[in-house]
Amino acid sequence: MEERENGTGATKRGRAGGLGVRLALLADPDARPLVDELAGTRGESLSVRGLAERVAGPDGRTHEVDALRVKLHHVFLPKLAEMGAVHYDPEDGQVVYRGDDLLERCLSAIEAVDP
Numbered sequence: 001m002e003e004r005e006n007g008t009g010a011t012k013r014g015r016a017g018g019l020g021v022r023l024a025l026l027a028d029p030d031a032r033p034l035v036d037e038l039a040g041t042r043g044e045s046l047s048v049r050g051l052a053e054r055v056a057g058p059d060g061r062t063h064e065v066d067a068l069r070v071k072l073h074h075v076f077l078p079k080l081a082e083m084g085a086v087h088y089d090p091e092d093g094q095v096v097y098r099g100d101d102l103l104e105r106c107l108s109a110i111e112a113v114d115p
Contacts (some may be wrong), residue, residue: 038097048093
């Protein structure tokens with residue numbers, strides 16, 4: 001993934017897949033709390049199970065956490081990895097959020113009109 005100067009001295013990741021890919025991901029309501037949770041963990045390594053538990057919240061039942069874990073592994077994390085937003089190693093089940101400004105801005109815009 002290319003990084004480029006953003007005018008503030010910091011770099012930002014290239015927009016692999018662009019706006020449409022991000023909006024398609026966020027069209028799934030399960031992806032929204034995931035991206036919100038990941039944004040708060042920038043640089044922290046999480047297990048897929050731990051991430052599923054955090055996204056499901058304290059009231060998440062075991063079957064809900066397990067279903068979300070499967071969806072993370074097969075759907076969301078591969079898409080986020082392809083965008084460059086996460087580093088995901090399916091072999092060891094670890095996820096690290098790298099950040100994606102466009103994805104986070106899309107989430108904010110969606111939450112503003114569809115809380």
